[in-house]
Structure formats: C-alpha cells, structure tokens
Amino acid sequence: MNPKVLVFGEDVGRKGGVHLVTEGLQRKFGDQRVFDTSLSEEGIIGRAVGMAIAGLMPVAEIQFRKYADPAAEQLNNCGTLRWRTNNRFAAPIVVRMPGGFGKDVGDPWHSLSDEVRFVHAYGWQVAMPSNSADAVGLLRAAMRGANPTIFFEHRSLLMTGDGSARYPGDDYVLPFGCARIVTPGDGITVVTWGAMVHRCIEAAARFGTRVELIDLRTVAPWDKACVLESVRKTGRCLVVHEDNLTAGFGAEISATLAQHAFWELDAPIERLAPRDIPVAYHEDLLAALMPNVDGIAARIEAVLRA
C-alpha cells in the first residue's frame, strides 16, 4: 500500500461516507490517512491541491456532484495548474464525485449528472464507470496517472450489484480513453456511459445482433477511434446520456462523427437525453425525464428504419 495516499471528505471517516464507499477504511488505515473534513468543498479541493504539490496522493470525495459548486474555483485552477506554470507544477489529484439519479429517487440537489461541465474544463480527465470492475480499474489508473481526475460514481450503481459487488483483483488497471464494446452488432452503434449503459443493454437485447453497444467508460479522454470504427461499420449512431441534451457530450460525439464519418452514415445521428430539465424527485416525474428502456428501444428502432 502506498502510504502517501490519503482519503478525505465529508463523512468519509467514522461513517465511511454517506454512500459507504469508504466504510471501514479509517479503522484499517487510521484517522490521519482517512479523515472527515469541515463542510467546505473549496477546502476539500484546495487542501488536495496543496497536498499533491507537497508530494502526497490525495483522493478527495465530494459528497454529491452538486456540492462541488463551491469548489469550482479550486477545481478550475487545479486543471490549469500544469499548463499555466509551464510544467513547473502539477497536482494530479483524484476527486470522487457521486451523482446521477438514485435507485428510486431523484432531486435537483443530489442527482446531477452534468459530466460535460468537467469535460469542458481544462486539464481534467473524467471517468464515468458503469460497473464495479471498471471502477476499480479506472480508479487505479487515475491514482497512478499524471493528470487530475474527476471520478464520477453513479448513485444508482452504488446501490446495485453491478456498481458495488465485483472486485476484479489487485492488478486490474483500465486505461483512460479505451471504450468497451458491450455487445457487437451490425445495424446501429449505440454510444453511452455510466448508468445509461444498463438501460441500453436491456433495450439492445430486443434487437438481436443489430445493435453494437459501446460503453465509453471515460469521457475525457474519449475513445473516438472505437466509436468511429463502429459507426463506419454500422452506418448509424444513437448517443444516449443522462446529462442535458443541449451541449451534452452527445453533441461532441455527433460533431466528431459528422466531421469524420459523414460519408459512411446511412441515417442522421440521433441523441437521446433529458431535455434540459432539472432532475425531479417523484419517481414518476423522474421516469418521465430520464431515457428509459422503452424510449431507447423506440429510438433505436427509428434510426434503424431511417
């Protein structure tokens, strides 16, 4: 174990985190390595930056994505730190940040999934794993990497076996920017990440081998080569994500495909995402806003027929 790794954030110590991701770590590693912080997200991230420059490997937790708002200044400054000092300094911290809708509930405060905000920020790499094995491999890569990382943990996955049960072993490392082809197919490429992967798997199953489903795993960097190769093969593409439709990451993927795979397309590129509406609390309202299995299947069907 690397003794320079520290884990900290609100409630991560004695309680083990409100998502119980750090449960038992303080008992095992002591309260100087795994500790609670004051309720100041700016303090959590700024502390991590100072510690990283001092030679430590901080893994900070922001309890919910929305709570990173007060830390925006420190996050942005961390991302530009290597560039603006011409590589004299760097602070490759890891920021774990749960977000997205819960298993049966949403709300405007704890359920944000606006990953594109961090993709747009300078200097950050952004992971959005869809399962626990990927999470282990990507977290390990992030901690060993030289760039700061937003490690987005989806709340609904933290509450399921997919999100928390499988441990792939101590040597498992996944590189950033390497997507996974979840199911191979020849009629349409469906690109997604995070919790939407599971809904897309269920929807794709209705189409036999027609759907090539790609889990990006990381959105900064993202695996352009994998997506382009797939779309050049299938000629059709649907991007599904939980972030806003407008200027969501699907827009970036679509623009890339339009530029580099235009002549291989047999149908317009489609995106399926919430229509720029905050996440709602009641499960019926939440279900109406989020892409669901039936909606994804219907859009796949439409693109296949186009």
Place this chain on the structure above:
Amino acid sequence: MAAPKTSKNPSLSAVQPNPPLRWREIVRTTLTSRALDDLEEATNKSRANVPREHLILYQFSARGHEVAQAILAELINHRHDGVSAYYRNRPLLLGLGLTIEDGLASPLGRSGGFSDGRDIGVVCNLPNANGPIVLPMSGDVGSQFTPCAGWAQAITYHREVLGEQDYAGAIGVVLGGDASVATNGFWSSLTMATTLKLPMLFYIEDNGLGISVRGDLQTPGSDISANLASFGNLLVRSGDGTDPGESATLLAECVAHVRSGQGPSLVRLTVPRMCSHSGPDNQRGYRTDAEIAADTARDPLPKLKEHVVPAFLSVAEWTALEKEVARDVGIALAGHGHGQLRSPTPLGSSCLPTTRWVWRKRTAACPVPSARHSMGPMRRQQAASCCDLPRPSSVHWRVNSR
C-alpha cells in the same frame, strides 16, 4: 552602530528572529522590487510611447508593500516551508530567490519565467526544489488560502505518518490583502487551520482597498485582526507594516509560534497602496488627492533606510546597494531587449510551445503501474510528443517577444 528605532506597539513581544535578520538582504529585496515597479509602471500598456520591446501588458505594482514582505522572506527559511501568495507578492519571491531576469521576463510575456508567457507577470510561482517553495499563484483572490492549508496539513502528515523528521518546524504561509478576508477561501482555510491546529501563518497586508472598495465592506471596522480576537487556536497580531522594526518583531513572534507547533497565527500589517490597483486602473477615479497623498507619505522605504542606517548599514553601503540593484535591473532589462528574444518557433507551426502541458500525455496505451508516488513540484519533463521540443536552458530564449 546605533540601535535601530523601536516601535511603540504595546503588543510587541520580546521574540527576536533567530538567526538574526539579514537587513542587507531585506534592503536589497526592497530596492529591487521598487526598481522593477518603477520600470514597469513607466512601461505598462496604458502609457503612451512605450518601447514595444518593453511593453508590460498587464501591470501590477507592490509599491508600499515591499518592506514587510522582504522581512517575511527572511523568516521563511525552512526547506519545507510552503508559501501561497497573490499578485502583489513579488517582493516576497525576490526575497526567496526569484531572479531579476525571471521577474522581468514574465511581465514582458517572454518564454521561460513562471509560465512561459502564459500568465500575468506577477502571478508567480517558485519551485525551489531544495528550499522554501512558492505554490503557483492564481489570479482569483481568495483561492490562495486552501492550498496553503493543504500544504500545512501535508507537513504534519510527512512528519507524523511518514516519519520524515526533516519536516519538523516547517510551516505554510499564506498571504492576502484586506479584501481577501471576505472570500470563501479565507474562511475555509481558517477553519481548517484552527480546528486541526495546522502549522500555518496568515499574513494579511491591509492597504484599505480592494481595487476601489473600502475595507469596511470586507470586515467590520476594516480590521480582521480585531474581529478574530476571540477565534480559537489562533495567535493574532496586528501592526504597522511600514515600520520595519515593528514588522520584524511581529512576524518573528508569529513565525516562531507556528514553527513551535502551537497552531496557526494571523498577522495583519497595515501598508499604503502607493499606486493604482493595476495598469489599467486609475485610482484618481475613486480616491481623493488627500487620500493618495496620505498613502504616499507612508512610504516604507524611507523608514527602512532610517531603520537600518546606521544601525546595520552605513550610508555608503546603502548607496552602494542602490547602485548594485540599478545595475542588475539594467543588465536584466538589456538581456530582454529587442532583437535577442525572438521566437525560434516558426510562425504557423502546429507545435507552438503554448499548446504543451495542458495534459501530461500518456506514453502507452495503458498506464503502467508506476513507482511515482511522490508528485512534488514537477521539474522539466522529457519530450513526449512533437510539441515537446527540447528547450534551451538560457534565459534569453524567449518566445513571446513582441
């Protein structure tokens, strides 16, 4: 030699710097800072008829703030001390080893220096691998505080968890102006430092203005030290930052307190702002002539001379230092002169150096498990792409000569 002038501040303790302050170096730092400000105020973009090769695009002066910072620099002398500062703190950096060449190169936007021409000239940093480090400044006021608390907590971690005893006595020092005490970062770091009893010194230089906004909108009564009098786990001191003796005594006491492990300290020193906020700013739009004159009359430089001559330096030595500094600044300026600083990068090249270092690029498809557990200040890296061209070591290689 005669004894230096003593202060009338009743809160002064008997703590004296150990080792004794090197007043010659304090004078040199102050004079150098003042000379650079003289030069830059005369060549900033807002002035007419500035030689293009000496154009300062975005100029900030530390005029009036230098003496106390120069004294503080003398007290930051532990190898693992870490400083987090802001744009009016170049005097401190000059005292910690910043060369005049780099101090000039960055405002001129040349390559090398703090940022290779990427950042404002007074938004500094100083890696100092074997000495006190100055963390990268940020241009947004208040953001300097919490990284310093992180540095201070790391000192404790290095010593207590990793068993690195050479961290004993090291401190984090954060500098801010009177307006910075209104920021989230100030209060966040104050909470961290005091609840955890971190080895951290808050140095607040109070010039009464945040650009044009008076201090009474930043903290009641314009005095953060008075308002923090009852704050737990915090040694608070306040005094006249234009009085060298008083500044030295207060700073020595606060630094000694923090180094001893008794917890954080905050010192507020009042200083004059003898200039507009920045090059584009015109203080006559929001200050009266009388207010400006009052600050000019509080210039700490004559007070420094009065303090050290003849107690520590003779008149001849002071004069010699003035000439030495003028010579060194002149040499540095000539080195940055027209014709020597052209970019070796062809115009239109896709390998502009400015594209480097947003990322540290991966060198393989999969990151190899690495023994790199100590990040530290990053030194020059090996070339990793076509854009990572080897750079000459000479300070005269400047890409952004205008």
